[in-house]
Amino acid sequence: MTAAALDPQNPPDLEALSAEEVIAWAHEHFGDQVALACSFQQEESVLVDILVRDRPDARAFALDTGLLFAETYATWKTFEDRFGIAVETAVGPTLEEQAAAHGDELWKRDPGACCGLRKVEPLQRTLSGLDAWITGVRRDQAPTRAGARKFEWDERNGLWKFNPLADWSEQDVWARINERDLPYHPLHDQGYSSIGCIPCTQPGAGREGRWQGNDKTECGLHG
Numbered sequence: 001m002t003a004a005a006l007d008p009q010n011p012p013d014l015e016a017l018s019a020e021e022v023i024a025w026a027h028e029h030f031g032d033q034v035a036l037a038c039s040f041q042q043e044e045s046v047l048v049d050i051l052v053r054d055r056p057d058a059r060a061f062a063l064d065t066g067l068l069f070a071e072t073y074a075t076w077k078t079f080e081d082r083f084g085i086a087v088e089t090a091v092g093p094t095l096e097e098q099a100a101a102h103g104d105e106l107w108k109r110d111p112g113a114c115c116g117l118r119k120v121e122p123l124q125r126t127l128s129g130l131d132a133w134i135t136g137v138r139r140d141q142a143p144t145r146a147g148a149r150k151f152e153w154d155e156r157n158g159l160w161k162f163n164p165l166a167d168w169s170e171q172d173v174w175a176r177i178n179e180r181d182l183p184y185h186p187l188h189d190q191g192y193s194s195i196g197c198i199p200c201t202q203p204g205a206g207r208e209g210r211w212q213g214n215d216k217t218e219c220g221l222h223g
């Protein structure tokens, strides 16, 4: 079946496939029109490793909000050196442009609007040039992610979405990192389970360290 023949109402069931098999299927059907959204967290250590072993010229992109930890930029470089991949960059307005239009430190007053400008809009621009994307979403990360399928139609963004690690636990991820001696984000060793922008990330298990003191639990990328 070609990608063009896939039916969003009735996608093939890839739930029985391993992460390696899902990624091979993604490359087979979408070629260079599928790319991984890479935030340099533990799931991406695993996925980039699988991705480049399946296809050395596999594509990945990162959302550079301009507010990432120095350790995130260092991990970016480490990934590129270790895996031989050039991670493409998606960016929103500069901090100066955002401050001029919306005032300083918008993330404190309206994190939803800030994520919209710095994450969602650049993501949507990147996805508009793709037929499918791959994410590190796992079902046990958050209630908003519990229904994720390994392959599904992404109605919000109008393209196909692969979640090859949907049925992995956090322990599964760390077992793979250790088994293959993969590079990983150093802040994971300092109590940060989920890592985003500096102003909105605290140490914590799962996603509890994100947007503390606010009802927000997702950037708007996955939920």
Ligand code: SF4
Pocket: 065, 067, 107, 110, 111, 112, 114, 115, 116, 118, 119, 196, 197, 198, 199, 200, 219
């Ligand atoms: S995580 Fe915080 S700083 Fe980053 S884009 Fe969202 S609101 Fe803005």
